[in-house]
Amino acid sequence: MPDAQVSSSSLAAEIDRAAAAVESQVIAWRRDLHANPELGNREFRTAGLVAAHLESLGFDAVRAGVAHTGVVGLLKGALPGPVVALRADMDALPVTEEVDVPFASKVRATWNGDEVGVMHACGHDCHVAILLGVATVLAGLRSTLRGSVKFIFQPAEEMPPEGEQGGAELMIAEGALENPVPRAIFGLHVTSRLALGTIGYRPGPTMASSDKLKISVHGKQTHGAAPWLGVDPIVTAAQVVLGLQTVISRGTDIAREPAVVTIGMIRGGVRENIIPDSVEMRGTIRAFDEEMRDEIHERVTTLAEAVSRGSRAGCTVCINKNYPVTINDPALTEAMAPTLARVAGAGRLELIPKVTGAEDFSFFQRLIPGLFYFVGVTPPEVDPKDAYSNHSPRFFADERALVLGVRSLAHIACDWLEANA
Template identity: 60%
Template sequence: MRPPESRTVETPVTTPLIASDPMSRSVAGSVRCLASSILVSMAVTAGATAPAHAQEADALRARIDAAVTQVNGRVVAWRRDIHQNPELGNREFRTSKLVADHLRSLGLEVQTGIAHTGVVGMLRGGKPGPLVALRADMDALPVTEMVDLPFASKVRTEYNGQEVGVMHACGHDNHVAILMGVAEILAAMKSDLPGDVMFIFQPAEEGAPAGEEGGAQLMLKEGLFAKEKPAAVFGLHVTPLPVGTIAYRAGGIMAASDTWRMVVRGKQTHGAYPWGGVDPIVTAAQIVLGLQTVVSRQSDLTKAPAVVTVGQFTGGLRSNIIPDTVVMVGTIRTLDPEMRTDVHERVRRTAEHIAAAQGATVDIDINLGYPVTFNDPELTAWALPTLQRVTGGRAIERPAVLGAEDFSYYAQETPGLFVWLGITPEGQDPETAPSNHSPLFFADEAALPIGVRALAHLAVDYMTSQGSVTSQED
């Protein structure tokens, strides 16, 4: 939830009943004078404390901004090295070693091997305060790079039985380099930090290999937050927006992503005598059409958008045989947890009733994927001044995206904020720029220092705002 704002507590003072004799009037006057002195003292103390914390925060921010310039060359070098040597999910061996070695060199407490190749660094501040988590994902994609860069990926591997290239086509190389830079900057000022920072370098955001677990869910399962739970978690993702901008949204910013599989069962017969069987192809086709009404006619779209998509339709062997079965697979995307459950129920009901009307049956499996990436509304409102500061007023509110992100699992455990970092070069239209997962995806390195400033400022602002409240209430 949003860090509480500083506030001055007014203590009510009860004035004694003033008697008519001089002694009573004298005592009453003394009490009033004492009460007034206490109130003045409290006001002065509170007034002095708030500016002191503001000065502390300003000093830390100034040190961050100066350090960003100094560390930027290394951030760029890390990014290029990681980009040139991409690794798929749960196989980020080289990347995780690079990260772990760097964190150890900074004096952090380092844990490796969590969720296969994950790395966690703990920075202990010199002053009491909250624990803040910052996250970067490390994995690349089975995409053959087509961008002409001196540090372009030449890595190739076998994926699902095919030889393919490997590329940081979703920009995770930027995320890792940015967080390495943040760690270096904050470690240099750890004695002055009013709190601790957990640096999460996560594998397999794009999904684990078949038959394996991975990603954020596995990191949590293996105890990431078990011993020390952060008060807040922050993350970012590069995307085609103008470089220099950061986009945000309170509430659902990325969708829950679920997959479904249906097996429509009819009765096989000769294609010349369809009345002798039950046609699963016609039944499945009617289900496809019926599913189009789940969102457009059955769901309350004033809450949030949703999508139900049929991505595969398979059935039959030859022209004159009506088959026994048809298999369909697809995806469901939702931005509201209640709507997610409701859409699942409506998909099942629609398919089952249409099948029954045709004399067929349908088996439906809905596999839950990543949940909604939900930005805590109060935390988002609190963070907006920070985002505006680091972008020079170029933090923009953006509509939700129906892609999915497993940062959502962290945000289910503690208040979270996930933002978009613009990486489209000046003079290029973000609307026509190659999207994430494209072999032509390109990130302007001018975005790197903005990302470093954003995460570092968010961490420090959160710690100092919490610290000011703690000192006043204590």
Template identity: 70%
Template sequence: MDAAVTPAHSLAALVEEAARALEPRVIAWRRDIHEHPELGNREVRTAGIVAEHLRKLGLDEVRTGVAYTGVVGLLKGGKPGPVVALRADMDGLPVTEETGLPFASKVRTQWQGEEVGVMHACGHDCHVAILMGVAEILAGMRDQLPGTVKFIFQPAEEMPPAGEEGGARLMIQEGALEKPVPKAIFGLHVSSRLNAGTIGWREGPVMASSDPLEIEVKGKQTHGAAPWLGVDPILTSAQIVMGLHTLVSRTVDITREPAVVTVGSIKGGNRGNIIPDGVRMQGTIRTFDEGMRDDLHERITTLAESIAKGNRAECRVCINKGYDVTYNDPALTAQFVPTLERVAGASNVVRVDKVTGSEDFSFFQKLVPGLFFFVGATAPGIDPTKTYSNHSPKFMVDEDALLQGLRALTHVTCDFLEANA
């Protein structure tokens, strides 16, 4: 047995044998789920596949309909020990697939009042298949397992439809972390920014908080040839956008933590010679520190309202707190990086930079110490900085990542159970 699979827990050899035998089925599950993606809070088919699988494994409890379509399974080992939770997200994105894969999605549905394509453009199909595989491996060694494993299959990580609750926050409200309460929670994410065979980790803040921003500027409509007769909300909005970016570059101490403010949508007017009544902007705020987060919210509001007032316009700023910072418990991370190194080889396990993307796994970590790590999904030999990223219609996964993720999550689970039994 080589160094990458040197056992640290008594079940290591059994895990390796079972994982490699299960790999073809995990790939098949992933391809089936990839071909039939579903949007947040609508993962009916996916949840049905998961629930049927967990029931066939003989889990002690399988709850369905948690936070609309979530599934929570409970496996009690044959020996006393702690409770650990594992999470996979199930939803796809409103993206029309352009990969050309034989199992590419052709699904179309309604989203926000529009017909859209649906694609697993972020790799959640891989996460579901991996956790189904982990459940099968651990169920097969139930008698030797010291403790209890809770499997959380979560809907709507990519946000629920407008007007609905969903995701990790709603799963928690509906008891996903109760009866029993886990001592720790683990999750993973396939990443286009790492080559297959590589695992990425970071202690402390690893992914940013994500807060939606909406600004409405109200002016006074007039002819474009006589702007002095009205109040121009387009000019005012342009000044606000420039000011928002100045906030980060001139008022945020980015030597301590990075921050991002992006305006991604701006709508106003319908003719080139008419100054409209109003403009609506939408954007996102990303931070890694709660104090900086609150301070930036206040500064954005003050700046937008002040610029509008200076232009005789009115302004309404709405900032809602979205996902919190994904925070890897430092002690838990330090304890299980050696496990990841055993799985992938020390040279293939890297400490990654902070990620300005966000994850609602953060809500679980608010209540339970957690570790969230990344599994490389870009084929070896391809520069991961130049390939199509997660959320792209051309996002591709090297399926070697499935076995890597399966082995890593199973070994981390077994190491945790034995270390805390």
């Protein structure tokens, strides 16, 4: 980043006028996408809509089918300059919608073998509509745009189906950050934790890493009336769950960084009077430091195996690393915070606490400096503390927030381009 603070680009007034003009179209896109959600690696209709619009804007290159359904488009400005990337995720969740809006999802699909409802319960419909709006705004300013903007529409942020690859990691492997290589990347996420009109950001570690935990306790099946004739994996599993609570509370320096170990599923047994052969537990591990992340993995494994061994049971622990820590580049964040403050307006930019949710935007940030920030979507009459969270079947996004998303991404891209030309 340059030593001088980034200032408003020469396109600032034009961006705001163009964003206001495209607002109704952005809302229409969002409603269409919300009514027609698609699960990870299955975003065929969404990707088709995106690619068709980028091509209609005369983008210099539009590449579809990246990481199954991803779309990458390049918009070259008329003036020389560097390359910046903007990213939006496209996939919905296996959630049955409970929001009473005219464009509520009625879609059903199959996810990992189960029939499920499908809903944009995390707001990715908003992200796609916002980035389509940014593409429209910047394409209209191409004659005075300095440098190039790479638009990345990514599938499967919420994880691909079991047995498949996908998301940001696969997009990178298939060249999304190549030809040309961006020098910075920006992305946003709508959230019900912030009020309408508010932008939230944080330098450094911002969102947690995410890892899948699977523990299988192997016992010896017997009659429930004679437990001494077998090895009880249910009691052993209960002891493991209780022991895992000490991994964070007694074994992790949470004054340094927060961390979480959660068991969210226990499955075992088929009848009240049969002690089963095995019990399976599944959970998640969250951390904000890669070294701490590895230490937690080691402690979870050691504890589960030792507790099981003490009960004469076997134990298999499998931990799959999903997403790294989302780390906002400190210099980039400091440089662009004035842009976010200007776009949000007086008192509407907030320094937020760490978020224990995870984001595969983190894979992009491992390769180039990145900034990931949040846009509030909770209407003024609702306290964000009382709003239904992202991933809830009742998650609601106030569409008046969409134009702020368009303005913030367009301003941040142009400010960065002119400052780094």
